[in-house]
Amino acid sequence: MKDEINSALSFREEASTIDVVPGKSLLSVKHVSKAFDDQWVLDNVSLDVEVGKTQVILGPSGSGKSTLLRCMNLLEPIDAGAIWFSGQEISAQLDRAHLVRRELSMVFQHFELFPHLNALENIMLAPTRIKGMSRVEAREKAMVLLEKVRIADKASLYPDQLSGGQQQRVAIARALAMEPKVMLFDEPTSALDPEMVKEVLDVMTSLSEAGMTSVVVTHEMAFAREAAQRVVFMEQGRIVEDVDKDAFFSGNVGERAQLFMSNML
Amino acid sequence: MSDALSIIAGYLVSWTFFEAALMTLALTLLAMLFGMLLGIIFALIQESRIKTLRGVVLIYLWLFRGTPVLLQIIFVFNVLPVFGIVLSGFVSGVIALSLNQGAYMTEIFRSGLQAVGKQQRIAGSALGMKQSQVMRFVVLPQALRIVVPPTGNQFMGMLKESALVSVIAVQELLLVADQTASANFRYLEALSTAAIYYLALTTIFMVIQTYIERWLAPRKHGAKVSWTQRLLRMTAQPRSSQ
Secondary structure, eight states: OHHHHHHHTOOHHHHHTSSSOTTSEEEEEEEEEEEETTEEEEEEEEEEEETTOEEEEEOOTTSSHHHHHHHHTTSSOOSEEEEEETTEEGGGOGGGHHHHHTTEEEEOTTOOOOTTSOHHHHHHHHHHHHSOOOHHHHHHHHHHHHHHTTOGGGTTOOGGGSOHHHHHHHHHHHHHTTOOSEEEEESTTTTSOHHHHHHHHHHHHHHHHTTOEEEEEOSOHHHHHHHOSEEEEEETTEEEEEEEHHHHHTTOSOHHHHHHHHHHO | OHHHHHHHHHHHHSHHHHHHHHHHHHHHHHHHHHHHHHHHHHHHHHHSSOHHHHHHHHHHHHHHHHSOHHHHHHHHHHHGGGGTOOOOHHHHHHHHHHHHHHHHHHHHHHHHHHHSOHHHHHHHHHTTOOHHHIIIIIIHHHHHHHHHHHHHHHHHHHHHHGGGGGGGTOOOHHHHHHHHHHHHOOHHHHHHHHHHHHHHHHHHHHHHHHHHHHHHSOOOSSSOOOHHHHHHHHHSOOOOOO
């Protein structure tokens, strides 16, 4: 089953269009700080996301993980530092933010499908309305994506007729429809019932294995272990660990990350 | 009594009353049309970040929701000529009612826009939409559905409110009924006729509102619904909600 999806989820041609050498950083967070009401939520955070890699961000709630993710696609303004993407300082050109976001797709904790559109229309909306793709082409692509996330048979159903896991898979398809260079996942399984977590993680794992550059904020250790190349551990707005997955899971980390892991497992 | 009934029947089919009913309907539809236009524009302004314009809208809301409609009608009809703007009773009535209605529609549209959650807007932005695109493709389609029931109420309110322009001699239902009655002192018949017309019109509005609500409701059972199917559905029984 998984092989089948992997072959379908070929994003290699996508990656080849990126004018950055593989292995080099595609998205960089440089010394970013951000405050909400006098409280630092991000404190001098630096992070590099490499092409084709999956980076998992772990950490206790309130550690700034989601804020960091939202800063990456400029949904949250930063107070200091810079965000670089594809060789450009995107945080310095906020008037172009909407263009940047077409290449940095996001998947949300609560799915945020548009309730007035069915699954297919949710996926087609952005390609047709803002990319100017023809409806015929957008429909074909949307159906391919729905097949990839394995709910082609639900194409005509509305979000409130879908389970949480199904909604999240449609949301992933919707994000992929913009043919982004990076996928940002903001706790994509936190709002799901346990039995639906796997179906979403399977899709995400397939994407990672197909070489989609991803940043995933999650509490799913199993996903980090299976799909990630790098693991970042955050606490109180700071990056405490930023290491290879193997180093992280072999316990080659500091005391705080170890304590966090022992609480998770 | 049968005497009264036959007189009412006669009034109902008379051209005078029919014309007056058309006048009432025209006042209502025009005032609602302009009121809704003003409402959506002002609601969008209030959602925007342009402070001066927002201030202007606030003053407008304060003025038109804070004074009686009757005063506004008489004001437009009697005060504007002082500044050289002479308008017919009908135009004055439409202007006053539209401005008044615009204030209420602004509030209705604003609450509709606000009912679409912040996360939905963020989801639109995250797909690469500009603010105007988020508004057009994500917020407005959802907000319009929310504002249908209160807008329906406003329609019916306006139909009745339009009777107020009788004070500036617009030949609408109430004035015509009153004039007819004062000629022969048959108030029961004339006023009953006006009441029947009002009830007929409000009933039509209610039915239309029901259809619009059903039309806009998320279409279950999948596939795209053609216009023919929608028209057919109008004649069918209301589907029980799932």
